[in-house]
Amino acid sequence: MFRIVIACAASAALLYVLQGLSQLGWQLLAMQALVGVALGGIVPSISALLAKFTPQGEAGAVYGLDNSITSGGRAIAPLLGSAVAVVFSLRATFLATALAFLITAALAAQFLPKAPPPGESVHPAEPEPA
Numbered sequence: 001m002f003r004i005v006i007a008c009a010a011s012a013a014l015l016y017v018l019q020g021l022s023q024l025g026w027q028l029l030a031m032q033a034l035v036g037v038a039l040g041g042i043v044p045s046i047s048a049l050l051a052k053f054t055p056q057g058e059a060g061a062v063y064g065l066d067n068s069i070t071s072g073g074r075a076i077a078p079l080l081g082s083a084v085a086v087v088f089s090l091r092a093t094f095l096a097t098a099l100a101f102l103i104t105a106a107l108a109a110q111f112l113p114k115a116p117p118p119g120e121s122v123h124p125a126e127p128e129p130a
Helices: 002-021 025-053 059-087 090-111
Strands: none
Touching: 002 025, 002 090, 025 059, 059 090
């Protein structure tokens, strides 16, 4: 799953660069559709990784935090995007977004855990008797 996150983030970065360079409306539309595919790989993969690495009984807190971060990003991103558009240009918003996805891919490649620590079962097959 971590490979999917990295590949989709890198793909989104490339597609946003292409959007910044597009000259025609249909090109922009096609790249936006493909970005949707890339994001469609990132979001469920992150959720699956959260499920895989979350200790049993803490899923609600982790998914609540994930939802809060996602909501915060959806509130802040348009503000940052409009600031980039005003200061630089509308095309620069695509390049700034590409940079954000490239940084995301690099951070995921560097820091995303590949597997649970050895000898530690994140989700035991059977619940322990109480």
